[in-house]
Amino acid sequence: MAIPSKEVPVSVCIPVYNGALHIRDAIQSILNQTVIPQEIIVSDSGSSDGSENIVREEACKAQATLIILPTKTRGMVANWNSTIRAASGKYVKFLFQDDLLHSTCLEEMVKVAESDKRIGLVFSPRDLFVEPSVEDDWITRWLQQHQNLSAGFGNLKISQPGSLLLRSPDLLEQPLNKIGEPTAVLVRRDLFDKVGLFNENMRQLVDMEMWVRLMATSHVGYIPAA
Template identity: 35%
Template structure:
């Protein structure tokens, strides 16, 4: 039986509405060897009080750290830096871990030596009261739809997927949000932290780095709950398309060009030339 310590990392910022439900989902995990790392990014609501109460009542280690706000990636990385586990399992403040989540993900590592990061399907949590939710679920509910092996029990991806034409079509994140993955902490030493200059695609770029060194396995089963709510609208839609899309393309061309198909590479080069021709209109930060 696996007895490796898993660090459940929870970056927190003004999450009082759903935070207790997220914390309660840890209590029902079937895997017992866990610790909880909470990094609070200067919440102004009752989030910190909820976390402190949870810390007192839990029968496993819960560590709470205050973090000076410096962006999403900085808070994620702060969580990891404080962790003691062999594996990192993110849990966002508005999401859930379904009961067998950690245990079933760890079984993948025992069965596949070459896997360094495991993902899973997500159960979409939505009350349907917001107009964009149904459209979002139709478009982003199944991130692996259309990929090779997407109907199998386990979907195994390697660097060759970066040549797949469908891999870079919307949805751009084909692995899952951080709540939907578990990975070896040693990966951080090998490929580095999440990029702190990115706000929306930092998890996607991290997965690309993993794929250039290892394989990723997606369990074709819902093991986490991903919540949709009104405050996510700008984060899930507009911010990526308008603030980071050009930077995302620049990163692909500069750092992943050798893994891309010729078609996609030529497309990115053409875009870059367009930026240089008209730099004021197409500024790349």
């Protein structure tokens, strides 16, 4: 693979807690990007499995600036927010410890975001994987229902008003989160100053509640499945 030379104004935010099993592969997916993020921000919420050491070992190979926040037990959502506060890029891109980014993810998401200055949130389909050893009918049904979340919005364009999506007749039908997990999203950093950070008092649907706030204030960009 050719070494990327173009930098994009993206802060890749990685909240970590005992992620040693998968974090190396997650960071490798950043190193394999076709563009270079402005910075990689890691916030470890008190891991006891050596996650931070793996992060330092792998992330230092990146051409991007590496910022590792002081280790502190924060709680899941507070850990997300700590990376946002530290982000200085124009865009925030989450990468959770057991997720992987397609090699063109950053390039394609930034391209869509820059195509319309009204866009504050870009999302794309994602693939779900489970451990090969896991065989469960409930999980199979859940995967079938949640693989193609955006279908509930109908025919999406590359850019559309978020308020239009909030008026979708199927908005409150299952699955409720039709955008996806934070890893599936790119957000313009300044919008967090406008709508606030993730709600640390919530236990469920934390990401969906944030997407609703963002959709109410900006256009939404969409990258269809290849």
